[in-house]
Amino acid sequence: MTETTDTRTTETCAGPPQGNRRPDGEDRYTISEVVALTGLTAHTLRWYERIGLMPHIDRSHTGQRRYRNRDLDWLALVGKLRLTGMPVADMVRYAELVRAGDHTYTERFELLKETREDVLARIAELQGTLAVLDRKISFYADAGRALASERT
Amino acid sequence: MTETTDTRTTETCAGPPQGNRRPDGEDRYTISEVVALTGLTAHTLRWYERIGLMPHIDRSHTGQRRYRNRDLDWLALVGKLRLTGMPVADMVRYAELVRAGDHTYTERFELLKETREDVLARIAELQGTLAVLDRKISFYADAGRALASERT
DNA sequence: TAGAACCCTGGAGTGCGCTCCAAGCAAGCA
DNA sequence: TGCTTGCTTGGAGCGCACTCCAGGGTTCTA
Numbered sequence: 036m037t038e039t040t041d042t043r044t045t046e047t048c049a050g051p052p053q054g055n056r057r058p059d060g061e062d063r064y065t066i067s068e069v070v071a072l073t074g075l076t077a078h079t080l081r082w083y084e085r086i087g088l089m090p091h092i093d094r095s096h097t098g099q100r101r102y103r104n105r106d107l108d109w110l111a112l113v114g115k116l117r118l119t120g121m122p123v124a125d126m127v128r129y130a131e132l133v134r135a136g137d138h139t140y141t142e143r144f145e146l147l148k149e150t151r152e153d154v155l156a157r158i159a160e161l162q163g164t165l166a167v168l169d170r171k172i173s174f175y176a177d178a179g180r181a182l183a184s185e186r187t
Numbered sequence: 188m189t190e191t192t193d194t195r196t197t198e199t200c201a202g203p204p205q206g207n208r209r210p211d212g213e214d215r216y217t218i219s220e221v222v223a224l225t226g227l228t229a230h231t232l233r234w235y236e237r238i239g240l241m242p243h244i245d246r247s248h249t250g251q252r253r254y255r256n257r258d259l260d261w262l263a264l265v266g267k268l269r270l271t272g273m274p275v276a277d278m279v280r281y282a283e284l285v286r287a288g289d290h291t292y293t294e295r296f297e298l299l300k301e302t303r304e305d306v307l308a309r310i311a312e313l314q315g316t317l318a319v320l321d322r323k324i325s326f327y328a329d330a331g332r333a334l335a336s337e338r339t
Numbered sequence: 340t341a342g343a344a345c346c347c348t349g350g351a352g353t354g355c356g357c358t359c360c361a362a363g364c365a366a367g368c369a
Numbered sequence: 370t371g372c373t374t375g376c377t378t379g380g381a382g383c384g385c386a387c388t389c390c391a392g393g394g395t396t397c398t399a
Contacts, residue, residue: 066376077376078358085379097365099376112323115316123356140334144327151320158313161306164267168303175296182292218346229346230388237349249395251346275386346395353388364377369370 056104063093063101073110087127088113090134119154208256215245215253225262239279240265242286271306 055072056062066077073080080100083089089109093101116126129146132139207224208214218229225232232252235241241261245253268278281298284291 076358079356081377082357097376099365112319115319118312118316137334140327140330144324144331147320147324147327151317151324154313154317154320158310158317160270161310161313164271165303165306165310167264167267168299168306172296172299172303175292175299178292179296182289228388231386233347234387247395249346251395341399342397343399344395344397347393348391351388351390353386355385357383359382360380362378364375366373366375368372368374 056107059104062104063095064103064107066100066102069102069107069110072107073114075110083110083113086123088123088130090130116150119150119157121150121153208259211256214256215247216255216259218252218254221254221259221262224259225266227262235262235265238275240275240282242282268302271302271309273302273305 057064064072066080069075069080070077075083080089084092089106092106093103095101113126116129117123125146129143132143132146209216216224218232221227221232222229227235232241236244241258244258245255247253265278268281269275277298281295284295284298
C-alpha cells in the first residue's frame with residue numbers, strides 16, 4: 036500500500052474509469068490529449084503543475100509533458116474537489132501531504148472529513164435555496180395563469 | 188399584487204422572517220444595522236446599490252441610507268441566489284426585470300426556472316463528490332486502523 | 340460643545356483562478 | 370525543405386466580487 040496507490044492509481048477513488056484510456060505502461064498522454072479528456076485548458080494544466088497542485092509530470096526526451104493514468108485520476112479528484120468550492124490553496128496543501136508520504140495519513144483524513152462536512156453544509160444551503168426558488172416559481176406560475184385568464 | 192409585493196415584501200419568499208425587525212412604517216435601518224442583520228459589509232451594500240443589484244434605498248434628510256424591511260427581504264433573496272453561485276451580473280439582470288414592471292413576469296419565471304435547474308445540477312454534483320470523499324475517507328480510516336495494529 | 344463614532348462619495352486596490360502572450364523549439368508531412 | 374501544428378517557458382493580464390482609501394459631512398453621548 037504505497038502513497039501513490041492510495042491517492043492516485045485506484046480509479047475507484049475518483050469515479051468510474053473513463054472510457055478512452057490506454058493501458059498502464061502505454062499511458063503517455065500529450066497535454067492536448069489530457070485537455071480533451073478533462074475539459075481543462077493546457078494553460079490550466081501547466082499552471083496546476085507550477086503551483087504544486089500536480090506531481091511532477093513525466094517528460095518526453097525533448098521535454099514535452101507525458102501524462103499517465105494516475106495523473107488523470109488525480110485530476111479527476113481535483114475536479115471533484117473544485118466542485119465543492121475548495122480553494123486551490125487547500126488542494127495544494129493536500130497534494131503536499133500526499134507527496135510528504137505515509138506519515139501524513141491522519142492529517143489527510145482530517146482534511147477530507149472537514150471537506151465532507153463542508154459539502155454537506157453546501158448541499159443543505161442549496162436545498163434551502165431550492166425551497167425559496169420553488170416558492171417564487173409557483174408564485175410566478177400563478178401570476179402567469181392570472182394574467183392569462185384576465186386576457187380571455 | 189404589485190411588483191414590489193411579489194418580489195420584495197412577502198418575507199415568505201425569502202425564508203422565515205428574521206427576529207429583530209421593526210414593524211413596517213418604522214422600518215428605517217441604518218447601514219450598520221443592515222450590516223449586523225445580513226452579515227454583509229457596508230462596502231458591499233453600497234456596491235450592490237451602485238451596480239444596480241439593489242433598488243434605490245431611501246435616504247434621511249442628510250442623505251444617509253435608511254433601509255426598509257423590503258430591502259432586507261431582497262437582500263435575503265440575493266444571499267440565497269449568491270449561494271447558488273449565480274453571477275452578480277445575472278442577479279442584476281433579475282433586479283432590472285423587477286424594476287421594469289409586471290410585463291417581465293414570464294422572463295423572470297424563466298430565469299428562476301433555469302436557476303432552479305442549475306441548483307439541482309449543483310446538488311447532484313456535490314452528491315457525486317460526497318461519494319468520492321466517502322470512499323477516500325473510509326480508505327484512510329482503514330489505513331489508520333492498519334497502522335495502529337502494526338504498532339501493537 | 341467637544342469628541343467619538345458613524346456615514347458619504349468616486350475611484351483605486353486586492354485575491355483568486357485562471358488566461359494569454361512572446362519567442363522559441365519540435366514533430367509530422369508534401 | 371519548407372509548412373503547419375503543437376509544445377515549451379516566465380511573466381503579464383483579466384474578470385469577478387468585493388475591499389479599502391481619502392477626505393469630508395453627520396449624529397450621538399457626556
